[in-house]
Amino acid sequence: MKDFIFQMPKRIEAGFSKSREIVRIIKGIELKNVLILVDYNLKRVGAVNHIFDNLREANICFTIFDNIKNEPTTTEIDQAINELNVTSNYDGIIGIGGGSTIDMAKLLAVSGSIEGSVKNYIGTNLINKPGIPLIVLPTTSGTGAEVTPNAIVKDRREKWKKGIISPYLIPTLVILDPELTFSVPPKITAETGLDAFTHAIECFIGKKSNPISDLFALDAIRLINKYLRRAVRDGSDREARYYMSLGSLYGGVAIINSGTGGVHALAYPLGGEYDISHGLSNSILLAEVMEFNAEAVSEKFIKVAEVMEIRTTDFTFTQEKIVKSVVDEIRKLVSDVGISSEGLFMVSDKVLDHLATMAISEQQRLLENNPRPISFEDARQIYKKSLELV
Numbered sequence: 543m544k545d546f547i548f549q550m551p552k553r554i555e556a557g558f559s560k561s562r563e564i565v566r567i568i569k570g571i572e573l574k575n576v577l578i579l580v581d582y583n584l585k586r587v588g589a590v591n592h593i594f595d596n597l598r599e600a601n602i603c604f605t606i607f608d609n610i611k612n613e614p615t616t617t618e619i620d621q622a623i624n625e626l627n628v629t630s631n632y633d634g635i636i637g638i639g640g641g642s643t644i645d646m647a648k649l650l651a652v653s654g655s656i657e658g659s660v661k662n663y664i665g666t667n668l669i670n671k672p673g674i675p676l677i678v679l680p681t682t683s684g685t686g687a688e689v690t691p692n693a694i695v696k697d698r699r700e701k702w703k704k705g706i707i708s709p710y711l712i713p714t715l716v717i718l719d720p721e722l723t724f725s726v727p728p729k730i731t732a733e734t735g736l737d738a739f740t741h742a743i744e745c746f747i748g749k750k751s752n753p754i755s756d757l758f759a760l761d762a763i764r765l766i767n768k769y770l771r772r773a774v775r776d777g778s779d780r781e782a783r784y785y786m787s788l789g790s791l792y793g794g795v796a797i798i799n800s801g802t803g804g805v806h807a808l809a810y811p812l813g814g815e816y817d818i819s820h821g822l823s824n825s826i827l828l829a830e831v832m833e834f835n836a837e838a839v840s841e842k843f844i845k846v847a848e849v850m851e852i853r854t855t856d857f858t859f860t861q862e863k864i865v866k867s868v869v870d871e872i873r874k875l876v877s878d879v880g881i882s883s884e885g886l887f888m889v890s891d892k893v894l895d896h897l898a899t900m901a902i903s904e905q906q907r908l909l910e911n912n913p914r915p916i917s918f919e920d921a922r923q924i925y926k927k928s929l930e931l932v
């Protein structure tokens with residue numbers, strides 16, 4: 543029984559076609575001149591034209607910025623801050639896209655309190671005041687960025703990804719419209735969905751977990767395990783997309799209150815080294831880190847087994863077997879949605895040393911929340927098994 547504080551997102555409007563109600567929502571918070579950040583590909587294929595049309599018809603002034611690279615670098619973010627001069631030119635921001643777009647929108651919203659480079663704000667609670675209102679419309683079900691206080695930035699030359707964390711980065715309002723996720727291709731659906739699953743399970747077993755965030759984390763595990771395969775198989779499956787949207791958001795609520803752990807700590811160096819997506823990095827490490835953690839959190843894994851509907855009533859099923867089944871089931875989920883590390887990596891002892899060094903030296907914030915301490919040698923072994931250098 544622990545003391546805890548539980549924090550919630552500010553406001554969520556959820557449901558099919560909610561993005562078509564953007565004018566009512568914007569008028570509700572009295573915005574007159576907004577900057578819209580939108581994922582380049584979404585804009586190109588016209589997937590969000592209805593939002594622009596609705597705003598035009600209502601005579602709401604807006605400027606579109608779509609020059610957002612996948613997982614923006616600190617240099618690109620600094621350039622956007624200087625170019626857009628957000629706090630002088632706009633009274634609000636709308637971010638439409640996946641985690642990269644939403645993270646960029648968060649940083650632009652607080653750019654009035656950023657001096658010099660965003661690099662100076664990497665870490666926790668270094669942004670000292672609220673920004674302008676920020677409305678976000680997630681178009682992938684994965685990062686949970688729509689509700690979290692985090693923005694991830696990377697340095698391509700130095701090959702790292704790190705977090706800027708501040709309660710002032712939590713968006714003012716989330717419009718959760720599953721219709722916006724219909725066009726996400728299967729591969730990205732799989733990678734982002736497993737990122738959301740990783741949030742949920744890492745938050746649930748994390749040292750900072752609390753009884754209320756556990757409710758969100760467990761239901762996220764249940765929903766994603768039940769619906770991710772369907773969403774990957776058929777992107778227009780309304781029920782699957784709806785519950786994946788919810789599962790992802792629940793994972794984000796769990797992050798606000800608990801936080802991720804070993805998978806994310808090891809995934810950031812992996813993603814930086816090989817320039818692969820955040821979701822893919824997590825997916826590759828997920829099962830091995832969970833196998834490593836299992837002995838420290840077996841009681842919690844029993845609850846995970848229940849929500850993943852793993853048979854636990856058979857008297858031959860010992861606690862040890864159930865825990866092993868959870869790891870097997872996670873491995874199966876990753877494989878069922880088409881993710882494998884086979885042939886992806888050129889690894890060597892030198893690379894393994896480098897990855898483990900980066901994880902241990904740069905990701906202590908996340909490692910501290912992992913239920914079992916991860917040493918340099920542990921990290922090296924997990925990388926080795928995950929990258930199939932056996």
Ligand SMILES: [Fe+2]
Binds near residue numbers: 685737738741820824
């Ligand atoms: Fe993540």
